[in-house]
Amino acid sequence: MQSSSQTISVTPINQHASVNRWRSALGGYIGLIATLAAMVVLFGSLSKYFLTADTFITIANDIPALAIMAVGMTYVLVIAGIDLSIGSVMALGAAITAIALQQWQWGVLAAALLGLMVGLGCGLVTGMVSVGWRLPSFIVSLGMLEIARGSAYIATDSRTQYIGSNVEWLSAPIAGGISPAFILALVIVIVAQIVLSRTVFGRYMIGIGTNEEAMRLAGVDPRPVKVVVFALLGVLASLAGLIQTSRLEAADPNMGVGMELQVIAAVVIGGTSLMGGRGSVINTFFGVLIIAVLEAGLAQVGASDPTKRIITGCVIVAAVVLDMIRERRRTRHA
């Protein structure tokens, strides 16, 4: 069959498309970087203490726990799920680690591993229940939120467990205010981005978030993928709990109350869709930076807690609106 009707020359269109692609990929970062820069400039001009090493160290210390959970949450949102339990899971993991260290006299490594296993267990349960019975992960994780929080209270007898300087090294600055936890968070972000965009597993996640039935009919079982993603977030949440414990030198059963919303906000500011199928871990990291800078900046200029919350709320909505406009302009679907 001769293809005489194919009169479209492919090369110029191709170039055009790849230029567009670059622009949109960069555009994704540029929007967030510009927002971040604007905030730094704004706070810098409002407070003369903002552009100092102290602020930098505060932010760098705030970030790891948030960033690590946001990575896992990005995956969960990509597969069109959600997990509200992470704040509680974080507290439970930390509590168990502290108990093991203090009461059972376990070694640091064993206690930390036990904490991570508890997080893994919580994530697995959330994942398996919601996948097995096809329940919305919203509901199941809401249940897990209560269960894990209650368990943390029982485990700690509702008292903050002091562990001394056992794992302090994790959050102690080693160079220029940067702690091992910060480096760990960065590594996790980078690896997670590569896994998402470059591996078969990442492709499965994106496909499942886009059209689960189509994935099933293409021969991919969505169930194990989804369970793994929830389990991973569980582990990451308890890792964040460990980092928080090392900072405070204590495990507080009230740790991470409301943290899930902050994490979801960071992920969504980064442009990950709540509808699934679209997301970027790198952009999530920028979202985390924006939240952290906002927090630190507002504290510096002396904003009251209610004002802080109002402004944070506005920033979240504005970021999502901007992202939506950008996305619409890109696809221009009818």
Next chain:
Amino acid sequence: MSGVPADGFTSLDVAMTPPTPLLRVTGISKHYATPVLSDIALDLHAGEVLALTGENGAGKSTLSKIICGLVQPTTGTLTLTGQPFQPASRSHAERLGVRMVMQELSLIPTLSVAENLLLDKLPHRFGMIDQRALYEQAKRQMAVIGLDDIDPGVLVGSLGIGHQQMVEIARNLVGDCKLLILDEPTAMLTDREIAHLFEQIARLKARGVGIVYISHRLDELQRIADRVAVLRDGRLVDVRPMADVTQDELVQRMVGHVVDEGAQRPRRVAGAVRLEVRGLHCGEQVQAVDLSLHAGEIMGLAGLVGAGRTELLRLIFGADRKDGGELFLDRKAQPVTIDSPMTAIRHGIGLVTEDRKAQGLLLNQSIRVNTTLANLAAVNRRGWLNYAEEHDVTRRLTDILRVKYGSVEQVVGELSGGNQQKVVFARWLHRDCNVLLLDEPTRGVDIGARADLYQELDRLAADGKAMLMVSSDLRELMTVCDRIGVMSAGRLVGVFERGEWTEQILLEACFSGYANLTPTPQSAAASL
């Protein structure tokens, strides 16, 4: 009037007819990343059926969407009965009497048939929906298109795509419509439903409604159209009375060369049995089906909408749970257990789904992602995807099927309907299955590309693959298949060898399972 295309054979009969046309399209262009429509000028008169044809991606759907307010043109104007007409949205256009049956159905799957049909005017009393009135009105509307056997209370999402298509049509056959656009309404319908549709078109036409009718089935155009307009690469290359053109000329205009659809089909010798199905059943939809599929053959599956053809394929593929029955592969004595698509694919069985939007494609992912989806094993090294290889594979397969696209990174949802369909097919070419189940594989695919697709099927058959193909187009099955099985009301009522069948015999078999139906004169005359 601007915009007479440069081609020689233009015969735009605008401005000659004294009465104001119902719809006048002037200088309409639409650009996305590339131009999609250039300078279209066209008139449509009241009581006229205008056929709109052209290859996949020629711009037919885009032009229709502009007319009904779903897409805004880059340049150009429209007038409706002489008044400037700038629909800002679909509901705006509908208020002015312009309706469209979309190629990609626009129904809400989580609402019932009745609610979908009457969505903009739900009958209510004191703010509560009046269920009885709702169902009564819906029933009346459904009877018009011959949908009597469906309960208006069932959710649209649970219907087969053929029935969904009929609901979409019924939804638009109401109200005081002045202009009705039908974008490939028959791509999934069989002769019985088409007969109903054509009756309604005739009725609307007599009432003075202007109709734009888009289809890749050229014999249909000859039955109902008064004039035909041909689009090629976004330009209007020809408008003329239907009576003045033959099918061959039309194809020549559309594609630019002659397409010889099934002239020399290879005579095939069927090999050993690849797949044997014994006593497969599932509720009312599939009852005690036995069939065997040989290596190197294409077996067709004919039947009316709702006869259980899709359901049978899905059961074989493990996509739905069966009530009973056994599958045997490659003449092994032990039956294989196939309880999910995953196991089916592991056993070398593939399914090209009929509903590309809901079950086939990841609409907002790229062509590349969609093409390699069923066979990522071939493009990764220890879990790491090889983009370059994916890219090459996609280029190769989409070239074979002549998918029209900007780049393989383009989002699949931006492709025209026929080109999306080719991507679904390309995915299964990549997977290389031994048994390929094809559910309406040529849905919405144009004549030229259809011939390419048939060639691919022939090649697969020559490679010893076994294929089971559902199509609502009997002529297509008669062209492509070595044997044709006919399903009627959930049963496989007959299997015919090439040479044994005539259209009449097949049609009678299609109807044989329904006591209250007989082949109507219209449907028997479908091939006129």
